[in-house]
Amino acid sequence: MINILTQLIRNKITRLFLLTIAILFLGAVGLHYFEKTPHIVDAFWWSFVTITTVGYGDIAPSTVGGRIVGVIVMVFGIGLLGMFTATIASAFVETRLKEGKGVMDVKVNDHFIICGWSYKAKEIIAELRADKKIKNKPIVIVADIPEKPLDDENTFFINGEVDADIMTKANLRGASVVMILTDESLDSYSRDAKVVLNTLTIRKLNQDVYICVEISDARNMQHGKLAGADEIIVIGELSGNLLAQAALDHGITKIITELVSNRYGNELYKVKPPESFMDMKFIDILKILKEDYNAIILAIDSGKNNKLVANPPMDYTIKTGDELVLIAQERPQLGK
Incomplete structure (x- = not known):
């Protein structure tokens, strides 16, 4: 949006906008003066629908002065409004083209x-x-x-x-x-x-x-x-490793393909254990996860030792900084 606003400013959109407002104001004041409309609001309504080419016909000038004002509003107002809207449209199109060409800075974070x-x-x-x-x-x-x-x-x-x-x-x-x-x-x-x-x-x-x-x-x-x-x-x-495994244990790569894909079947996830899991044994957590989340622990990522322990011993206890590597249908929200 900032890029679009910059583009609009560069294209003198402010000047076009002010000129359009000026024609709208002069048209309303002129009609009110020559036609003696009961309310200035009605004059502004007429000026607006004339500039936008809607022309409901509920108000129409009958005096020479009013018709001259109408001609001015139609000629200059419609032209200015067309330039105004065309400038806005071109700014959006140009911004999209620049984004497609990859020449504009991105404004996202945590990406x-x-x-x-x-x-x-x-x-x-x-x-x-x-x-x-x-x-x-x-x-x-x-x-x-x-x-x-x-x-x-x-x-x-x-x-x-x-x-x-x-x-x-x-x-x-x-x-x-x-x-x-x-x-x-x-x-x-x-x-x-x-x-x-x-x-x-x-x-x-x-x-x-x-x-x-x-x-x-x-x-x-x-x-x-x-x-x-x-x-x-x-x-x-x-x-090469996958081909070797396929040769040794036929069909085993199918489960590996499933685990490394997020688009179907079970996936691998690494999640932080809740506080309630701290100091619990691996075998006890394994049972809880299977019963409550239909998930299986494959390994423990020990943040303290910067070591990944696959198939941990049954008496391994979960410590602060550990993360669980799981197989599950979807990412489990542990402790919720």
Whole structure:
């Protein structure tokens, strides 16, 4: 809305508005003077319906002076009102075009930023939208492509490569998560080098944002970590592991596919345990979650030790800072 107002001011909308009001006022005063209308309000009513070309005909000038006033109002008033409405319409259209071209700053906060565009980016957005918790969360795409690639009112687009100016336009300081995708137009080495460089840039600009990246070669994971990535997905390694599991245990990848998709079946969630779970044993919480929430604990993310414990021992006790990794049909609201 601020951008539209700026555009309107630049297009002299204020001047057009004042001129239109002036014609409306002069028409009303002129009709009242020549036609001796009982109330000035009626004169203003006539002037308004004449300018807007409605023309109900309930009031019509009969004197020469009144008709001259009517001609002036019709000629100048209608023209000015048309210019006024056309200027407003053009400002909205121009703003929409600029948004589509990715040249306007975004004004959202607590949003996700996706750096790069490919078929994977579209799938990522679809998965994010399938999660009820962040269904309407703003998403900003930063990519060197001609125009906005997705028609979604809560998805915004910034055209360009990752640098300080572009990330300022994407409001990096207000973002909660940044996802950096590999550039599939480059070779494997160059892809990872670009991801690491983008990670360094983003981490320097925002020390607190959570950064998830994908790389092509597992040997570059260390570079990604040193650059400041919080989570790294190795493309080839992940698909290789899934293929190996498919060969060893036929059909097991179907359940893995279900768990990592938000669009159907059960999903994986990481949630904070309520205070009532503190110091309780894992086996007791496992029973409560299954009975009350139809959920199963897979692992404990120990914030204190920065360690993920899969299939914890039965006597493991929940401590402050721990988070539960669950399988459930939808994100459970624990303790509610």
